[in-house]
Amino acid sequence: MTELDDPVPGIKAAVDAARGQAFLKRIASAPADALQDVERTELKGLLSARQDLKAAPGELKKELGRSVNEALAAATAAIAARRTELESAERETSLEAERLDLTEVVGRVTRGHRHLVTQARDELEDLFVGMGYAVAEGPEVETDWYNFEALNMPPAHPARSMWDTLYVRLGAPASTLLRTHTSPVQIRVMQTEPPPIYVVIPGRCYRRDTPDARHLPVFHQIEGLVVDRGITFGDLAGTIEAFTGAYFGPAIHSRLRPSYFPFTEPSAEFEVSCIFCEGKGCRVCSQSGWIELGGCGMVDPNVFTAVGVDPEEYSGFAFGFGIDRCAMMRHDVDDIRHFIANDIRFLEQF
Ligand code: 2NL
16 A cells, blocks of 8 residues: 555545445434444544545645545534433433323322211202202200200200200300200200291211110201191102102112100101111011101290291191211221221222
């Protein structure tokens, strides 16, 4: 090889290599650190070769110089293109990694849901609202007058022993208590609203009960009250039949059996056909086909008199039942204590 063929040792080979497809291909798929190597070795080599070329004879310098420049331009452009590509890929990766998928966060961290008893309460409220009733609420700490006396139970009335009352140390002994039913709210409604009254009152009630599968000292009741002209026992029976069918389904019916409550006369217990055997008779309903749900009756005239409603002009009915029991029946819950055990595995089922 003569000096003319290769005026700067290795320059032709370097140029050929730099202009070869393999070289450009290598750049096009090089990772970031390999790009830097190419710059440090091949490009640097070409640059110093161009420097050395200055000593070469005129024609050769021009021709080879153009080749070197072309090779340098092509390689620089390829490196720049590859670098842009790598940078945008890197940005893509970090965006993806740092992205907050809010829908996923909501799906993973559950926000919880209403307790089964609250669901039952809401459903029962909706059902009565659909029948034209209003919903009212009232205090959970009551006076003896609202919880007992106004409801036709004067002090020392034997019927008071039906309720295991929790008294509050406030005022005279045994004068302030945790309401044993939601009836005091009905008394308050009758004191403040003139008839016609169509109202349901859901809420927490308290009794000095020892917890077992069917009792808790804190439970939930919903009571209904209707006061209007010409209200009959037939209206009461029809209302019970309408709401039990709506809550438990059209296959479920109701019946009334004579009973006693101090605030209603006549009084009845109402039963619904057993939702497990639909009235055929099974172990849950002791083969009777019926399950007791609550009590009801025509408002006692003494109650009307206590709140200033004229019993000669108005009549009415009232009913009351446990929301917890209702939910237990419909969802086959065998122990009321599940509701307050706070076991997420139980709660999540509903
Ligand atoms: C039961 C029985 C009942 C009432 C509640 C009531 C309220 C007023 C006047 C008359 Cl202000 N009655 N409420 C009537 C009959 C039965 O509940 O066993 N509940 C679980």
